[in-house]
Amino acid sequence: MMSSKRLWKLFQQSLRPVAHQKRSLSLPASAALISDDNTFLRPSKARQSDVLDDADVDEFLVDSFGRKHSYLRISLTEKCNLRCQYCMPAEGVPLTKKDHLLSTEEIIRLASTFVRGGVKKIRLTGGEPLLRPDIVEICQRLDDLPGLEEVVLTTNGLLLTRKLPSLLKAGLRSVNVSLDTLIPAKFELITRRRGWEKVIEGIDAALEAGLVPLKLNCVVTRGVNEEEMVDFVRWTQNKAVDVRFIEYMPFADNKWNDKKIVPYVEMLDIIKRKYSKLERLPDKANDTSKAYRVPGHVGQFGFVTSMTNNFCGTCNRLRLTADGNLKVCLFGNAEVSLRDVLRSGATDDELRQVIGVAVKRKKKQHAGMLNIAKAPGRPMILIDSWKSFIRVFCPSFRLLTLPSPSHPVHFYSTSSNPPRDFSHVNSEGKANMVCVSSKPVAHRKAVAEARVAVSDEILHKILNNEMKKGDVMAVAKLAGVLAAKKTWDLIPLCHNIPLDVVNIVHRFDEEKKEIILEATAEATWKTGVEMEALTAVSVAALTVYDMCKALSHSICVREIRLLHKSGGTKPGYDIHDEKQ
Ligand SMILES: Nc1nc2c(ncn2[C@@H]2O[C@H](COP(=O)(O)OP(=O)(O)OP(=O)(O)O)[C@@H](O)[C@H]2O)c(=O)[nH]1
Ligand SMILES: C[S@@+](CC[C@H](N)C(=O)[O-])C[C@H]1O[C@@H](n2cnc3c(N)ncnc32)[C@H](O)[C@@H]1O
Ligand code: SF4
Ligand code: SF4
Secondary structure (H helix, E strand, O other): OOOHHHHHHHHHHHHHHHHHHHHOOOOOHHHOOEOOOOOEOOOOOOOOOOOOOOOOOOHHHEOOOOOEOOEEEEEOOOOOOOOOOOOOOOOOOOOOOHHHOOOHHHHHHHHHHHHHHOOOEEEEEOOOHHHOOOHHHHHHHHHOOOOOOEEEEEEOOOOHHHHHHHHHHOOEEEEEEEOOOOOHHHHHHHHOOOOHHHHHHHHHHHHHOOOOOEEEEEEEEOOOOHHHHHHHHHHOOOOOEEEEEEEOOOOHHHOOOHHHEOOHHHHHHHHHHHOOOOEEOOOOOOOOEEEEEOOOOOOEEEEEOOOOOOOHHHOOEEEEOOOOEEEOOOOOOOEEEHHHHHHOOOOHHHHHHHHHHHHHOOOOOOOOHHHHHHOOOOHHHOOOOHHHHHHHHOOOOOEOOOOEOOEOOOOOEOOOOOOOOOOOEOOOOOEOOOOOOOOOOEEEEEEEEEEEEOOHHHHHHHHOOOOOOOOHHHHHHHHHHHHHHOHHHHOOOOOOOOEEEEEEEEEEEOOOOEEEEEEEEEEEEOOOOHHHHHHHHHHHHHHHHHHHOOOOOOOEEEEEEEEEEEEOOOOOEEHHHHHO
């Protein structure tokens, strides 16, 4: 069988001719942009319409509500050169170690898996994406991916003037720039840094380069900038900008309470006081923004209403954090580490499988305003939102969600500093299901026992089958057999083994007042059945408890243990040998 490395190499090689061919295409007049050194910029890929075509999205990118995910947002870094009050603490966020972040190659590899699955648009974000030294290379290599229609970027604009020419050459198609105020001193207050003039320069550079309409992101916060909205709307008179007023999103870590939110309807009212006649523009499918225009203005404005009027029904977005976690929802806490899956040498199919499981778990909509406000982490900068929670409440916890039985390669990692001494968690903190593909099929047998200590009265009633709930031992044995068959469902890293037989017997030790349950499991397979035998007696013993608990709660399940194990390649185990 071809190794995944070889497969990947072949895949990359197969991309090159296509990429070269694309660069030699003649430039459509509308896309002809001239850079500052007077050379033609890289042609943007042609798009049929403003709406992403999601017709050919593969099943693994379709969630259980039928939403097709054709839009991927990749956070390139957690670092930022601003400290916006609503986003970051003054001291910045704790940074992930460099080798735990996705490398250039890993970003491209993961992106290509998504793109081959039907992703048409990739937005680079962060942190501040322009701080990533390889941003131009990433842009260019993403643009080379056949099937990807556009690579776009969200930035705070500080470094935009400097980086824009090379980014455009690399194929960047559009930019969203964040700007919350038109007053330089207020900029410093909101972002805790200087640089308003640089952002304005960046905006002008983008407009001059023809990136119109240029989307501006303006987070509106009560008591800070809501009165400035009319000034922004005035800006749209002569500038080809689309100012999006964003409802401030509260979350536990940004320490601002939800009273800071200015709801969409209130924002609209404030603007209408100055501009009474507004034109409501049609919203594009999957748009986060409700669009308006003052009649006669060149530009437009809109509202991103995540808090009061969610747009989850048409959500087509997935996110990749800088350390490689897939977030299926901005506000979801469960993340799957695609970096870990990738670094374990997974094939493309395995990656797709893992992504598919996560996508299928995507919720219908976000958890509502109040729950969002309580959510740990910083959803907008795409850092692992559970890190802080786990560190505080459960420092040694590494495996957030355990593997789904039907999807063996399914790693949920929450830490970059894993323990070293667990056999089923390797040195990178990954869940490690032992591969048994090379093991021989052999007859295997295991016997386990459990003891249940009961009162005289209970023992007497069981012996005489007088318990009100029914025949205790018959029910317990049945429960044990069912449990054995479900062992791989219950014990996370157990294999699914086709059992030949499970047999449970019991005897009474009247002197010790114990019921002794003994389960034998047998299979002809590649791996042993001791977990099946142990699960069988455990559940049988618990069922005895359940059947009898009306009479006493001092029933004690004890000594669940393996008595015998044989078959396969390793020497057998027998409790009697151990005693000798
Ligand atoms: N609820 C929710 N809000 C989002 C999501 N993505 C972006 N937003 C909001 O949109 C704002 C602007 O984000 P941008 O990075 O510019 O991306 P965008 O507006 O989605 O980008 P395009 O629609 O591609 O232009 C953010 O501040 C969020 O308020 C999302 O998936 N869910
Ligand atoms: C997290 S930033 C990353 C990209 C870049 N640093 C920037 O600021 O554009 C992406 C967008 O999220 C927005 N954002 C951050 N925190 C937010 C919050 N608490 N509520 C609403 N939007 C927020 C920012 O204004 C920005 O437009
Ligand atoms: S919103 Fe963007 S610019 Fe502001 S702190 Fe967050 S990541 Fe940095
Ligand atoms: S909150 Fe989640 S489901 Fe709703 S639009 Fe955002 S990412 Fe999509």
